Amino acid sequence: MNDAAAPATIKTTYREAMKAAIRAALRSDPRAFLMGEDVGRYGGCYAVTKGLLAEFGPERIRDTPLSESAFVGAGIGAALGGMRPIVEIMTVNFSLLALDQIVNNAATLLHMSGGQFNVPLVIRMATGAGRQLAAQHSHSLEGWYAHIPGIKVLAPATLEDARGMLATALADPNPVLIFEHVMLYNMEGELAADAGAVDIDKAAIRRPGRDVTLIAYGGTLFKTLAAAEALAKDGIEAEVIDLRSLRPLDSATIVGSVSRTRRAVVVDEGWKTGSLSAEVTAQIMEHAFWSLDAPVARVCSAEVPIPYPRHLEQAALPQPEAIAAAARATLGR
Amino acid sequence: MTAATKPHLSRAHLAELLRQMVRIRRFEEKCVELYQSEKIRGFLHVYIGEEAVAVGALQALTPEDAVVATYREHGHALARGLPMTTVMAEMYGKSEGCSRGRGGSMHIFDAATRFYGGNAIVGGGLPLAVGLGLADKMQGRPHVTACFFGEGAVAEGEFHESMNLAALWQLPVLFVCENNLYAMGTALKLSESETDIHLKAQSYRIPSEAVDGMDVVAVEAAARRAVEAIRAGQGPYFLECRTYRFRAHSMFDAELYRDKAEVEEWKKHGPILRFGTWLRETGILHEADVQAIEVEAAAEVDAAVAFAEAGTWEPVEDLTKHVYREAAR
Numbered sequence: 001m002n003d004a005a006a007p008a009t010i011k012t013t014y015r016e017a018m019k020a021a022i023r024a025a026l027r028s029d030p031r032a033f034l035m036g037e038d039v040g041r042y043g044g045c046y047a048v049t050k051g052l053l054a055e056f057g058p059e060r061i062r063d064t065p066l067s068e069s070a071f072v073g074a075g076i077g078a079a080l081g082g083m084r085p086i087v088e089i090m091t092v093n094f095s096l097l098a099l100d101q102i103v104n105n106a107a108t109l110l111h112m113s114g115g116q117f118n119v120p121l122v123i124r125m126a127t128g129a130g131r132q133l134a135a136q137h138s139h140s141l142e143g144w145y146a147h148i149p150g151i152k153v154l155a156p157a158t159l160e161d162a163r164g165m166l167a168t169a170l171a172d173p174n175p176v177l178i179f180e181h182v183m184l185y186n187m188e189g190e191l192a193a194d195a196g197a198v199d200i201d202k203a204a205i206r207r208p209g210r211d212v213t214l215i216a217y218g219g220t221l222f223k224t225l226a227a228a229e230a231l232a233k234d235g236i237e238a239e240v241i242d243l244r245s246l247r248p249l250d251s252a253t254i255v256g257s258v259s260r261t262r263r264a265v266v267v268d269e270g271w272k273t274g275s276l277s278a279e280v281t282a283q284i285m286e287h288a289f290w291s292l293d294a295p296v297a298r299v300c301s302a303e304v305p306i307p308y309p310r311h312l313e314q315a316a317l318p319q320p321e322a323i324a325a326a327a328r329a330t331l332g333r
Numbered sequence: 334m335t336a337a338t339k340p341h342l343s344r345a346h347l348a349e350l351l352r353q354m355v356r357i358r359r360f361e362e363k364c365v366e367l368y369q370s371e372k373i374r375g376f377l378h379v380y381i382g383e384e385a386v387a388v389g390a391l392q393a394l395t396p397e398d399a400v401v402a403t404y405r406e407h408g409h410a411l412a413r414g415l416p417m418t419t420v421m422a423e424m425y426g427k428s429e430g431c432s433r434g435r436g437g438s439m440h441i442f443d444a445a446t447r448f449y450g451g452n453a454i455v456g457g458g459l460p461l462a463v464g465l466g467l468a469d470k471m472q473g474r475p476h477v478t479a480c481f482f483g484e485g486a487v488a489e490g491e492f493h494e495s496m497n498l499a500a501l502w503q504l505p506v507l508f509v510c511e512n513n514l515y516a517m518g519t520a521l522k523l524s525e526s527e528t529d530i531h532l533k534a535q536s537y538r539i540p541s542e543a544v545d546g547m548d549v550v551a552v553e554a555a556a557r558r559a560v561e562a563i564r565a566g567q568g569p570y571f572l573e574c575r576t577y578r579f580r581a582h583s584m585f586d587a588e589l590y591r592d593k594a595e596v597e598e599w600k601k602h603g604p605i606l607r608f609g610t611w612l613r614e615t616g617i618l619h620e621a622d623v624q625a626i627e628v629e630a631a632a633e634v635d636a637a638v639a640f641a642e643a644g645t646w647e648p649v650e651d652l653t654k655h656v657y658r659e660a661a662r
Binding site: 009019020033057064065068069070071072073074075076077078080082083085100104105109110112113114115116117118149152171172173174179215 | 398428430431432433434435436440442443444449450452457459460461462463465466467468469472473478490491494495497499523542570654655656657658659662
């Protein structure tokens with residue numbers, strides 16, 4: 001092995017990769033700033049922004065009052081005024097208090113103004129369950145946002161995407177929402193020392209396979225990869241797609257894969273009814289129906305507000321065993 | 334108040350104030366007609382009776398300042414300097430409209446005059462104004478953002494969140510509450526525990542005044558005081574302009590919630606009637622001057638209608654335009 005030729009990597013976490021992305025954005029663009037609840041002195045609810053206040057000062061790392069609608073709306077206004085705001089909302093559940101600003105303003109201003117006023121804004125928020133935070137801090141509502149024309153919705157699941165999506169989102173002239181699954185923050189791994197911007201409109205094939213396509217994003221990606229490992233032991237080669245962008249959806253990658261494998265399982269921590277998984281399934285029906293050898297399967301959260309006790313919380317969420325079982329069922333096994 | 338910020342009560346300026354109010358009034362009267370003849374559809378909310386607020390307040394702004402208004406914003410757009418032609422074309426939904434027809438009556442936008450709508454969610458424009466003020470402050474620009482909203486917005490959480498944030502961060506925002514006493518059909522006294530609205534701003538430590546919103550000179554004077562304080566770095570300022578809507582809330586409103594006698598009483602104090610009468614009685618303007626303003630406004634409205642009529646419908650093939658802006662390459 002030639003060490004000199006190998007790209008230099010650093011050991012890091014998803015949290016640190018996200019922080020590095022914010023730091024790089026603030027260093028490279030004087031218009032960029034971060035605001036949200038407890039992002040400064042407290043260091044961020046999930047500690048993503050810890051230390052940034054000391055580095056950039058209170059003008060650019062702004063602690064806000066508990067006023068989701070006002071500070072998200074202020075982010076929209078600041079973007080209209082020439083800034084490049086990064087707004088952090090503690091969790092997707094709290095973002096509902098800012099739904100008016102996101103859906104009625106950020107998503108519509110370009111259109112209502114006949115193309116005059118774009119909103120170059122990034123909103124980051126935590127999503128998902130797994131920390132026993134019960135029914136007001138654990139939901140996966142990113143699929144709701146993916147319903148809305150005028151915004152882009154990202155779900156970074158890997159260190160590369162945690163490090164690389166923010167820069168591209170900030171360079172985008174449109175409002176971009178970034179959903180960070182709470183169970184990913186502590187994820188450790190190797191990241192290229194020179195990791196930088198990545199695309200934000202393509203799905204990625206995280207594991208190639210020929211027998212069945214498993215489609216996941218965000219917090220369910222690694223559960224799905226674990227399921228693929230288990231399937232491989234049974235001689236089933238599953239292809240795993242990481243959607244990465246929930247809006248726009250990369251239909252071409254989904255349809256291309258399913259057309260090859262002829263079977264699909266959609267994994268989504270959102271509920272099944274009226275969900276993103278339903279949209280992915282519908283797109284497969286619309287574009288790959290004649291390639292299918294089995295009905296499309298879905299593994300989603302149980303139709304219940306996320307409960308507090310660990311055993312019930314885990315029972316409510318998609319798990320590798322259920323994903324593998326759904327994949328086997330598409331193969332009649 | 335310094336001499337520089339005092340309303341300059343020259344004959345020419347006073348005539349201009351009257352001219353602005355008259356052209357807004359005649360424009361909207363024509364819009365009501367055009368609604369009845371189905372040239373204008375959707376919701377149409379006219380500002381008739383309230384013209385002194387927009388005309389007075391906007392005198393205090395420079396072209397570099399910004400404006401955020403509501404769905405009752407035709408008057409603000411015209412007073413801000415948008416051409417009446419493109420505003421009328423927008424009312425029609427024609428592609429020559431100021432928002433290319435995509436918005437209509439409730440969503441007038443114009444980058445050239447920094448006119449940020451046309452916001453039809455009550456209270457939803459206030460956070461935008463706070464953010465525009467934040468951008469100006471962070472970039473060291475001496476601009477002011479004027480944010481107009483009705484007294485109905487005061488009941489919204491976004492009002493209180495925005496007051497707090499603007500005051501906390503000392504942002505250069507002029508909040509102008511157009512208190513016309515009715516939130517659609519609900520009277521102020523039926524919707525607010527404290528009906529003296531400017532006191533609410535004071536509770537956020539924002540300097541505030543209640544102003545006679547039927548008196549264009551009083552509104553201008555207050556707005557100039559406010560803008561002077563804002564530009565001096567003293568943070569936001571709040572004006573409660575007490576006014577009255579002479580017409581229905583929208584074209585679908587049967588006005589069951591107020592007495593005709595109340596409306597007639599307010600009309601006696603209408604901003605155009607009162608100011609025009611005063612100008613004639615004091616001899617500042619003569620009847621012929623007022624007539625000339627009317628003739629000019631009528632011609633401008635006619636030209637605007639002709640422009641809108643001659644406008645084109647955006648091709649259906651363009652339907653999904655303006656949803657996302659293409660990234661710069």
